[in-house]
Amino acid sequence: MKNEENTAQQSPVTEPENPALTPPAVQTNQPFMPNKTLILIGVLSLIAIILLGFAVYIGLPNKSGQKQVQVLKTTLSASTPVVASSSANTYVSNITLTTEREKTTAVEIELTFDPKILTSVDIKPGPFFPNPTILSKKIDTVKGNVSYILGIGLGQIPVNGNGAVAIFSFTPALQSGITTIRLLPKSKVTVSGVRPSILTNVMGIQFPFGETLTK
Secondary structure, eight states: OHHHHHHHHHSOOOOOOOGGGSOOOOOTTSOSSOHHHHHHHHHHHHHHHHHHHHHHHHHSOOGGGSOOOOOOOEEEEEOOOEEEETTTTEEEEEEEEEESOOOEEEEEEEEEOOTTTEEEEEEEEOSSSSSOEEEEEEEETTTTEEEEEEEOOTTOOOBOSOEEEEEEEEEESSSEEEEEEEEOTTOEEEETTBOSOOOOEEEOEEEEEEHHHHO
16 A cells, blocks of 8 residues: 555656647748748839839920920121123122021121232122111221121111122122132121120122133
8 A cells, every 4th residue: 555655656647738838839941031022022112113214204304395496597698799890890799688587787797808809899888778877897908808887877777687788899800710708707797685696607609700700
């Protein structure tokens, strides 16, 4: 009897395990983030990039819708000289103003010529300005330069349209040949309400004269 009691005391009773109290085992091989989450983040990032690019594109100015700025052209040109007086062998060339502007107030003509070929050089007003005021007239027959400035008179209204601003005349020193009247870029054209020159182009002329012209 005592042996049985001793055996019972020596054999501890093992209580059944309670699964609710057992801490879960730590899994060390589980990935940091599931693959599905990574794919979702990638898709959302791609959508965000596309939306951002679309917003930037919408914000850019539409080139086809931009207002085109028209460039208004104004040209001074020398016409082909014609014989004005056969007895004196005098030729004339019109210095013509062609402009898309209106209300011209003054014109400055700067031109050069070959003084060894052209003599008796002169320049006078053309019909463009009805009653022009001559502001400056300089003719250098040694260097072959002409500077001529004319415009509307005091109290006159600006002139619209195109026409011959001045008439350049000369007498050839040779019986025949080819020479050039060259208009310089420093020539100027002014219109009402605009201070700087509006001249955009100048066109001189190379021409034959004398027997070369009459053939």
